[in-house]
Amino acid sequence: AIRMTQSPSSFSASTGDRVTITCRASQGISSYLAWYQQKPGKAPKLLIYAASTLQSGVPSRFSGSGSGTDFTLTISCLQSEDFATYYCQQYYSYPGFGQGTKVEIK
């Protein structure tokens, strides 16, 4: 199984900050990576797929990059509605998720 490791597990940030979340795969997965946002009590929401393609309707402040084993999700200017938990997911083999990164209000 491909193991996905996100860092950090959680952090605090302020509205307007630029934040970056990292996801590392235990083996190369090309660009077969998606990012999701999950708010408490809600289902995850697809933000990015193919490592860097923005899902329709997702604000352009979200961006993704990387290929192979190392990937990043960047939020260019954090908004109040962005405080949530973020998950990466690889689809190089059967689907596997990272453990999540919680973005909290500072």
Next chain:
Amino acid sequence: QVQLQESGPGLVKPSQTLSLTCTVSGGSISSGGYYWSWIRQHPGKGLEWIGYIYYSGSTYYNPSLKSRVTISVDTSKNQFSLKLSSVTAADTAVYYCARERSIFGVVTYFDYWGQGTLVTVSS
């Protein structure tokens, strides 16, 4: 707009079989191009993919759960279902159904999700 809705018992006794159904609206399961998945999330934890089914009935399961999982599809009702046997407290989780894009026959990411349903395993 595709919508998915999970239904089923919220409480299951240990050693019994958990059964959930996902009803899809706004699109046909039989239209092809998508796999239909179950994913779970233990309380306060991350996401675990359980398995998926194609409208033709072909399935693929997470190896860690394969011996206990059965996913089936009813195209006439536009539904797919999950059965997880021999449950224990460790199977207590929120269970989501989701649509997974298929690109050139390869399963990819989950673009639509149900709201999730909490299933508690307890006597």
